[in-house]
Amino acid sequence: EAGVTQFPSHSVIEKGQTVTLRCDPISGHDNLYWYRRVMGKEIKFLLHFVKESKQDESGMPNNRFLAERTGGTYSTLKVQPAELEDSGVYFCASSQGVNTGELFFGEGSRLTVL
Amino acid sequence: AQSVAQPEDQVNVAEGNPLTVKCTYSVSGNPYLFWYVQYPNRGLQFLLKYITGDNLVKGSYGFEAEFNKSQTSFHLKKPSALVSDSALYFCAVSAPSGSARQLTFGSGTQLTVLP
Numbered sequence: 001e002a003g004v005t006q007f008p009s010h011s012v013i014e015k016g017q018t019v020t021l022r023c024d025p026i027s028g029h030d031n032l033y034w035y036r037r038v039m040g041k042e043i044k045f046l047l048h049f050v051k052e053s054k055q056d057e058s059g060m061p062n063n064r065f066l067a068e069r070t071g072g073t074y075s076t077l078k079v080q081p082a083e084l085e086d087s088g089v090y091f092c093a094s095s096q097g098v099n100t101g102e103l104f105f106g107e108g109s110r111l112t113v114l
Numbered sequence: 115a116q117s118v119a120q121p122e123d124q125v126n127v128a129e130g131n132p133l134t135v136k137c138t139y140s141v142s143g144n145p146y147l148f149w150y151v152q153y154p155n156r157g158l159q160f161l162l163k164y165i166t167g168d169n170l171v172k173g174s175y176g177f178e179a180e181f182n183k184s185q186t187s188f189h190l191k192k193p194s195a196l197v198s199d200s201a202l203y204f205c206a207v208s209a210p211s212g213s214a215r216q217l218t219f220g221s222g223t224q225l226t227v228l229p
Binding site: 059 | 118146148150155156157158159160163204206208216217218219220221
């Protein structure tokens with residue numbers, strides 16, 4: 001069974017540019033989450049999809065971040081325009097149940113904004 | 115708001131010795147507690163969780179954790195460390211309902227097991 005896959009693994013862009021990160025969850029997992037780890041600090045929640053609907057987007061830092069989940073399958077996270085403080089590792093995770101807490105994570109997409 | 119503290123950025127232990135990675139938490143109501151591990155160039159992997167019941171929880175790879183409600187702690191332990199246990203360990207907490215259902219992670223502890 002394929003795990004959670006994320007693309008790209010690493011992206012280097014300049015301030016003001018746009019980047020789109022993609023996540024393919026485990027097949028059949030309705031719940032999809034985005035998290036971010038900045039500069040070796042804690043991993044912070046960004047948002048949660050149930051199928052194609054945003055269940056909780058309380059962690060999104062500002063309106064430069066846009067997440068979508070087309071047809072309840074893969075998800076994209078767009079940052080436009082990127083700022084220096086957006087640098088970090090963006091993790092995607094998926095699960096079947098919501099409150100089990102047992103999430104399956106991808107390897108992360110490292111974003112470097114110069 | 116819920117929070118997790120991992121007071122040690124780095125823990126070094128000799129192979130064969132017992133290891134402890136510390137975690138304390140703050141949450142309203144009864145907590146759900148988790149440990150995840152991240153090996154180099156890999157995603158986070160679930161190790162174990164405490165939801166209810168026995169305070170001592172056993173997980174993957176011989177790890178266990180003890181829930182201590184009075185000290186609000188959930189320390190990760192292993193009786194005999196292996197070099198292959200070297201990795202980044204994250205403690206996480208969530209509440210069973212309401213706006214705090216999402217996982218809140220600590221800042222991580224880098225465990226190095228020395229041969």
